[in-house]
Amino acid sequence: xxxxxxQEQKYILTKKRVEKISKFYKHLAVYIVVNIFxxxxxxxxxxxxxxSFNDAIFNYHNYKIWLYWGIGVVFQAxxxxxxxxxxxxxxxxxxxxxxxxxxxx
Numbered sequence: 859x860x861x862x863x864x865q866e867q868k869y870i871l872t873k874k875r876v877e878k879i880s881k882f883y884k885h886l887a888v889y890i891v892v893n894i895f896x897x898x899x900x901x902x903x904x905x906x907x908x909x910s911f912n913d914a915i916f917n918y919h920n921y922k923i924w925l926y927w928g929i930g931v932v933f934q935a936x937x938x939x940x941x942x943x944x945x946x947x948x949x950x951x952x953x954x955x956x957x958x959x960x961x962x963x
């Protein structure tokens with residue numbers, strides 16, 4: 859037995875999906891802006907502490923936050939863009955039917 863989504867259900871599912879994508883892009887923008895700002899502060903601080911500009915630019919410690927926070931951004935991107943590809947509409951329909959049956963009794 860195949861479950862058909864109503865227009866309202868389709869709209870709600872689509873709206874949630876778009877909200878997840880929007881949150882991801884906002885997080886990505888904050889990630890880029892904040893990390894550029896912090897990297898500039900770290901490089902300027904290193905130069906003020908006596909390092910040459912080249913040493914400050916190529917110092918790994920000035921970019922660690924890009925890596926660690928970037929891991930979180932990658933996991934969020936995987937959640938937003940690939941998990942939904944793994945769980946197709948048939949999976950969603952089965953889960954909706956399962957939850958609706960649980961709440962019937």
